[in-house]
Amino acid sequence: MKLSVGPILYFWPRQQVLDFYAQVAESSADIIYLGETVCAKRRELNWRDWLDLARDLAQISGKQIVLSSLALIEAQSDIKTLEKYCQQEEFWLEANDMAAVQLAAQRQLPFVAGPAVNIYNPATLALLQQQGLKRWVMPVELSAEHLNAMLANYPGTMPETEVFAWGHMPLAYSARCFTARQQNLPKDNCGFACLADNTGKDVNTQEGNTLFKINGIQTLSGHCYNLLPHLQQLQGQGVDIIRISPETPAGTLAALANVQAFSQRGQFILRDEKQCDGYWFGREGMQIANS
Amino acid sequence: MELVCPAGSVNAFKAAVEQGADAIYIGFNDSTNARNFSGLNFNDSRARWALDMAREKGVKLYVAINTYAQAAKFQQWQQAVDQAAALGAHAVIMADIGLLAYAAQRYPQMQRHLSVQASATSAQALAFYQQHTGIRRAVIPRVLSLAQIQALCAQSSVGIEVFGFGSLCIMAEGRCHMSSYVTGESPNMQGVCSPAKFVHWQENADGSMHSRLNGELIDYFAPGENAGYPTLCKGRFAVEDDTYHAFEAPTSLNTLELLPELQAAGVQAIKIEGRQRSPAYVASVVSVWRKAIDSLQHNPQQFNVLPAWQNKLSELSEGAQTTFGAYHRSWQ
Structure with a gap:
């Protein structure tokens, strides 16, 4: 199984992003996804910066670099950015919306369907494969059993399967910015409020349970998904790539180190009360199904 | 039209x-x-x-x-x-x-x-x-x-x-997993959002009410307050020091x-x-x-x-x- 680092879902200062990737370049990851997937207004790095970073990282690390696109396309300027990503031929595109699929397919740019593209059955995956899809990231709510059914019913050779295996899961996207709302700011004049949140803001029930996280227009799971204790099972299940989704830089690097420790010694260190793995076992996502 | x-x-x-x-x-x-x-x-x-x-x-x-x-x-x-x-x-x-x-x-x-x-x-x-x-x-x-x-x-x-x-629906439709995250059932797969079978209304002695979804508290209604259905995105939650409709009010x-x-x-x-x-x-x-x-x-x-x-x-x-x-x- 290969190891990937998903796009940073949070809004980090430019230097923090660059420092993070300098470390990821030296990690055990095989694939790095780069780019802004949540909010087009976040421009600590613009599309040109991301492309430059992709080139640098590819050269330094030899890892596969994939450019990730926005999940919720709202404006014409979002399409323009997408077109820029599709005009290059060096890197695959992670399409997180059907507009990205369409543009990549038109330009015959190989693409990965990100977790926000709804692929729930072999017929859908096969149609996208005909259009140039090389890999799919399973929607986060799907289970091991579901993946089995995909594999069992696929007509032909399945593209690579990547599973979101560690990090807070993206659960929803809105026109509304919840971070701006929390600060009583209008979205059009948000002051980049989310730049202050390294990893989003917890949304707790009035009894203190963390249900969700808000991250700009995105809602994330309140608990950190963690399939790392089940790596052996994932391997036997036809998963080609596991995705570590960036949390704090230190936490992400620790998760990457954990995977390496597992493959070398079969051991795990990471586990705390705010983790979950329910989706993989066909349960509600927030559960620890296998404890 | x-x-x-x-x-x-x-x-x-x-x-x-x-x-x-x-x-x-x-x-x-x-x-x-x-x-x-x-x-x-x-x-x-x-x-x-x-x-x-x-x-x-x-x-x-x-x-x-x-x-x-x-x-x-x-x-x-x-x-x-x-x-x-x-x-x-x-x-x-x-x-x-x-x-x-x-x-x-x-x-x-x-x-x-x-x-x-x-x-x-x-x-x-x-x-x-x-x-x-x-x-x-x-x-x-x-x-x-x-x-x-x-x-x-x-x-x-x-x-x-x-x-x-x-x-x-304040989330982009078809791309919201909030319901399955809390209940295991989603609009995409089961055709339901915050399904009724997971809803529990808890009436308290003072006339107040708690609404729950799969055990999680979605809202608390003071006596006399109109109690809405506990759709996840319309609950009152705490973010930092504020308790409010973090996503959207009913x-x-x-x-x-x-x-x-x-x-x-x-x-x-x-x-x-x-x-x-x-x-x-x-x-x-x-x-x-x-x-x-x-x-x-x-x-x-x-x-x-x-x-x-x-x-x-x-x-x-x-x-x-x-x-x-x-x-x-x-x-x-």
Whole structure:
């Protein structure tokens, strides 16, 4: 199984992003996804910066670099950015919306369907494969059993399967910015409020349970998904790539180190009360199904 | 502009016909549709009855098969498409690419509309569905502003249908897993959001109330406060030091005042949400929208939203509140 680092879902200062990737370049990851997937207004790095970073990282690390696109396309300027990503031929595109699929397919740019593209059955995956899809990231709510059914019913050779295996899961996207709302700011004049949140803001029930996280227009799971204790099972299940989704830089690097420790010694260190793995076992996502 | 109305039951269907719907959308009574609630929807004989009535009254019948077909049970969704074709529905409303492709290949003559659950927000996304599955119309997610809808109408040759009234989904439809995260059941897979079987109302001695979903506290209502359904995105939660509706307060979408702009933009159809609603609700909402659209078409320059229409819609709204939602940027 290969190891990937998903796009940073949070809004980090430019230097923090660059420092993070300098470390990821030296990690055990095989694939790095780069780019802004949540909010087009976040421009600590613009599309040109991301492309430059992709080139640098590819050269330094030899890892596969994939450019990730926005999940919720709202404006014409979002399409323009997408077109820029599709005009290059060096890197695959992670399409997180059907507009990205369409543009990549038109330009015959190989693409990965990100977790926000709804692929729930072999017929859908096969149609996208005909259009140039090389890999799919399973929607986060799907289970091991579901993946089995995909594999069992696929007509032909399945593209690579990547599973979101560690990090807070993206659960929803809105026109509304919840971070701006929390600060009583209008979205059009948000002051980049989310730049202050390294990893989003917890949304707790009035009894203190963390249900969700808000991250700009995105809602994330309140608990950190963690399939790392089940790596052996994932391997036997036809998963080609596991995705570590960036949390704090230190936490992400620790998760990457954990995977390496597992493959070398079969051991795990990471586990705390705010983790979950329910989706993989066909349960509600927030559960620890296998404890 | 076509007025597309919901029916979750035979009586709601009758009500929509009587109040002047141009088209009515229904679902079969299983997880192939996104309002898979117990006691709702149409079995084959009821669907036939509905089609007969639709034909007799000159109303179109659309069938929503708008959940995502699961890998192990793809045939169940194919059968729903077969059933809609056998019935002679005027169109099927679908989101799943594989299923749309199946319908296009098997029943090319049956019109395909892209469901809002596909969350297509751009001309490029619509072009994908048009090229590969031959969609004729698309229902646009409630995340776009009026200006964005106008641009979409200008850029795409796919007919555009927008939401006029009903529950306000504040997340891009078809891309929200909040419900399955807390309950294990989702709009995409089971056709439900924050399903009733996980709801628990806890009445306290002082008259206050807790509403829970799968054990999690979604809201607390003080004595005398109106208690709303615990839909996850409409709960009151704590973020840092504030306890508030972190996502959205209970409110309904109402775009009646935007009707002239929507028509001028070239919007083909207005959709009323609410297959889960009562026949009385459907009758009231449809009657207001019928009058409004007729008035607009009769005399576009003099179009006025009558206070009586707005009052009636407000009475039927969640929390008696309505909003333009994302149609106006100030909401965002």
